[in-house]
Amino acid sequence: MVRTSPKVLVIGLDPYRVPGPWDPAPIASAIQExxxxxxxxxxxxxxxxxxxxxxxxxxxxxxxxLQADSWQCVLIGGGIRKEDDQLEIFEQIINLVHQHAPDAAIAFNRTPADIVDAAIRRLP
Structure with a gap:
């Protein structure tokens, strides 16, 4: 029996393309980690x-x-979920996941540091 690695898609904000006076480096570093x-x-x-x-x-x-692979889990990051200004984007993404990856589990992280743990909670 051939075992394949689980596949996770993380949908989040590009910290370098979010307007505002803030330092994107810590978030970019957390994504890399x-x-x-x-x-x-x-x-x-x-x-x-x-x-x-x-x-x-x-x-x-x-x-x-979403169409690039068969995902076991799709994680939607907090920058999209937690800000009231992004409610319509969050809703749009949830519906796209439902449409294009209906068999994928959906996960949410609390902080940039717990992305992996959040996805693992939902992997089979």
Whole structure:
């Protein structure tokens, strides 16, 4: 029997394309660290990072990522879920996951540091 690695899609905000006076480096570093942690645990991961600077067609970017593979889990990051300003984007992403990856579990993290643990909670 051939075992394949679990596949996780992480949908989040690109910290370098979020307007405002803030330092994107800590979030970018956390994304890089979580990507390494997924690999260390034998989990294939793809990050789908969205800009809030108007440079992305969010529906197209997310749909392309969802259709790129057969995902066991889709994690939607807190930057999308927690801010009232992103409610419509969050709703749009949930519906796209439902449409294009209906068999995937959906996970939510609390902080950038617990992305891997959040996905593992929902992996079979």
């Amino acid at each position: 979580s990507t390494k942690q997924f690999a260390d645990r034998g989990i294939d991961v793809q990050n789908c990072l969205l800009g809030l600077d108007g440079s992305d067609d969010i529906e197209a970017v997310v749909t392309t990522a």
